[in-house]
Amino acid sequence: MQLPTVCQPGRLAVNDGLLENVKFLHQSHADEPLDKLRQRYEEDGYLFLKGLIPRADVLKARHEYFNMMAPTGVLEEGTLPVEGVFNSLKSAEEFPGIGAGAAGKNGRPGGEKAAQFIDLALDAHYRDWYAQDFCRHPALINFVARFTGWESNTLGLRRSLLRNNIPGTKPIGVHYDQIFLRHGEPTSVTAWVPIGDIQLTGGGLIYLENGDSLGLSIEEEFTKKAKDVGLSEEEAKDAFNNNMMATGLLSELPLDFSHKHSRRWLVAEYEAGDIVLHKPHAV
Template identity: 70%
Template sequence: MVGLALEHNIQVNDGPLTTENASLLRPSDPTLPLHELRARYEQDGYLFLKHLLPREDVLEARRQYFSLLAPTGVLQEGTDPVKGIFNPTKSPDEYPGIGAGAVGNNGRPGGDKAAQFVDLAIEAHYEDWYAEKFCNHPDLVRFVAEFTGWGEHTLNFRRTLLRNNTPGTKPIGVHYDQIFLRYGEPTSVTAWVPMGDIKINGGGLTYLEDGDPVGLNIEEEFTTKAKQAGMTDEEARSAFNSNMMATGLLSESPVEFARQHGRRWLVSAYEAGDVVLHKPHTIHASTINNDPDNVIRLATDLRFCDSSKPYDKIGNLVTAFDLAGGLDVELVDLNGCALYQFAEKAEEKNV
């Protein structure tokens, strides 16, 4: 296995990832027997699938995305939008990512100069080439349906998170996805889909080694203490969310977090067509985008569940006030029953 050295320039918020505190993700061939893939998923908490999607389909979606954002000046002049090369004459501060914990509540980041960029980044979530075509790619839906055994009951949440990460900007902090899906059982599957090639130092996701048990333990410990304090299930859930950082993160310091839990971070380069499936309590973060060629990192989070069983209908909302990431944290203090009824009605009307 190739070691990770300082010269690879793989960094997170609080320092570098090297052989001492990191290793490589285990890749899997999607054509392996399902029982073997399921065993890997249960053992690792993730399944790193190589070349699951047609490369050309992923790159076409990438082209559409950057063509939409091109009027903001984010791309280097004279370059093909599909390459996603950041304009070196611009400041990254003018092009903040959404949902990265950059501001409280994961709301709308940046100032006036960033407004057009952020608005278009949010608008991309509703474009047909993304919402209708890419998010429902038959190869992905088919694989998830077979892998989980959910079959025709496989539901792809309408609410997704399409993230860009320009070089040098704030990466995503330490978290697990169940934090954002509080009104459903922890049975969903997240598909993290890189929309383009991402170098090993280009801002891709990093997973905590054996991180699923850590996430489960964090939540169980908090729930136990809440119950001992006399809280109801709903009160405990709300208190857990409120106890998290305002952005829904466990930590902004991945190196220190891994050290405290005696774990390493797992990293990889990614190719267009790769997909990583992970469990609701699998702990992950992202690295800083230090791409030497100034390539903007683009990826999306797609979530699936079994529609024949109770699931988080709030997490399935798509609304104008969601801001592609603010919904999770902003709603935790509202009345859970009323909110769930609202979600059910919204779902019926396909909001």
């Protein structure tokens, strides 16, 4: 289904209010000509591909994840793990989201009450059903290999983020991925993959319109300032990190950020099997 271009305002909320004047992400399909897809990626800074990974494979990973997390009491009694229904009798503070604004630079979210949930959520990153079967799914790796032209030289970063935000917990703030890959060249491609269906108001990733060019300009502006005061390349990287918020974010106020830079947020409904590829500086 192709969604309309413009979304009705007032339905979508972020940390600092209701989003207005938002647009939908442009949908693409893997069977379109690669030259066309590459051009779209270069122009938009992202490529939203519908149904790239078989739905059954994504739902298998979803089942494995929630089955692993079930002992923490996070799931509603009487529901199936693959449904991922949050336990209405529990408090969100018992299940803090991974990578969603923990206190301190590398702070561990939650306290003793959340220890079991956090330990299992971190351990999930190393299970074969995630690290191997899901992150290195042939449909994903093979498409990226062809799309980028890297072919057999395509390698997946060992570091990944299996985010798990619970209803009512704090979402990740405004950022671009190169912030977290500071000591590597900006040649990576991020694959954001929803592990299940996500309704428009369900907390899926949103992108800033023309955010790649903005991210690049932020990076270049800071680099110029660092050089002007005589910092070495290594010192400039460390200074950039220190200049970010403690969690590595550009802002925790998406609405204010979009107004400040006169850009709209782009949103989407996601289905199991969809992926979004985006550039290192896409916001």
